Amino acid sequence: MFKKFAFAACAAVAFTATLSSAALARDLLRVGTEPTFAPFEFLDTETKQYSGFDMDLIRAVADKAGYDVEILNMGFDALIPALKTKTIDVIAAGLSITEERAKRVDFTKPYYTSxxxxxxxxxxxxxxxxxxxxxxxxxxxxxxxxxxxxxxxxxxxxxxxxxxxxxxxxxxxxxxxxxxxxxxxxxxxxxxxxxxxxxxxxxxxxxxxxQSYGFAVDKGNTELLNKLNKAYDELVASGEAKKIHDKWFAE
Missing domain, CATH: 3.40.190.10 (Periplasmic binding protein-like II)
Structure with missing residues (x-):
């Protein structure tokens, strides 16, 4: 009887731990960029990490929206095709919001005017x-x-x-x-x-x-677009978005 009780208790603990791990697990947001557009995105030669205003902002937005981030390096002209084929989930690459591009992708709220x-x-x-x-x-x-x-x-x-x-x-x-x-x-x-x-x-x-810059998601991906916009609004309200901006720009 004691062995059965101990086994059941251990099983319950293991099940609870599994539920806790599942609750903590976050979806992965695959971010496409072309990292030669400093100060928006570039490869930091010392840290070997992708750095810049866009990189800091998309990581903060994604974190606020509940995502982990994976940055994928590709040519600028390959970014939208990669979005369309679902190789990536979002573009963060100093992408200007234009009517022509808006026919193929959906843009978040503008985060920078250039x-x-x-x-x-x-x-x-x-x-x-x-x-x-x-x-x-x-x-x-x-x-x-x-x-x-x-x-x-x-x-x-x-x-x-x-x-x-x-x-x-x-x-x-x-x-x-x-x-x-x-x-x-x-x-x-x-x-x-x-x-x-x-x-x-x-x-x-x-x-x-x-022109204004925006992050881009695939056309019709309203769920992700709304999550990113909501997270960005929260960063603006808290002052975190301004801190990120002031880190890279004197203006």
Whole structure:
């Protein structure tokens, strides 16, 4: 009788432990990014972790929504196809909210407003003071970005697309391009983290086509979209979203 009681007690404890583990288990949110878009997403060479404003924010949003996060690295132009094939659950990659993209994905509430600007060599600062001055010039851009789209609309511009921002900046520094055309925060972060480049390059004040960034989920995934929006609202209300913003931006 005692052995039966002891066995039953042990079984009850094991069953309770299993229930507790199940209650603590969280779903995994697979986040796709293209980590060459500092300060939004990049690979920290010291920690070997994906870092940046987007990475901090999506981790905080996911945690608030009850998810664990797995970051998946892929090319920028592969992000939406990966979402459509359910390889990932959400995109966090400085993705501008556009009408064209909104036909294929659903965006969360905007979490950052950016705009297109340009960096030129200091010696050319007066010559290329505005985007109107870039007509007929060779321009360096990152493939698949709104900066690349805008540059292609400049009259007679010769647009050279690169896979990463660093390649575009190198093209400018080597004298091949008249300007690098990208989102302003990316340009400002580059100059902040590359003081030597800051001595020879200049971020021009003009800002074009202000756009908002949002996280993206597959079209029709309302359940996940609502969870992410609710979590973001809670982070804003608590002040945590502002703390994350202020960690990466002086503005």
């Amino acid at each position: 705009g297109i600007s340009m960096i030129v060599r200091q010696a050319d600062a007066k010559k290329f003071a505005t985007f109107a001055n870039l007509e007929g010039q060779r321009l360096a851009v990152q493939i698949g970005t709104t900066g690349a789209d805008y540059a292609k609309g400049i009259k007679n511009a010769k647009v050279q697309s690169f896979n990463t921002t660093s390649e575009a900046f190198l093209d400018l520094q080597s004298g091949n391009a008249a300007a690098v055309v990208m989102d302003r925060p990316v340009l400002a972060y580059f100059l902040k983290t590359q003081p030597k480049a800051g001595k020879s390059l200049k971020l021009q004040p003009e800002i074009m086509d202000a």
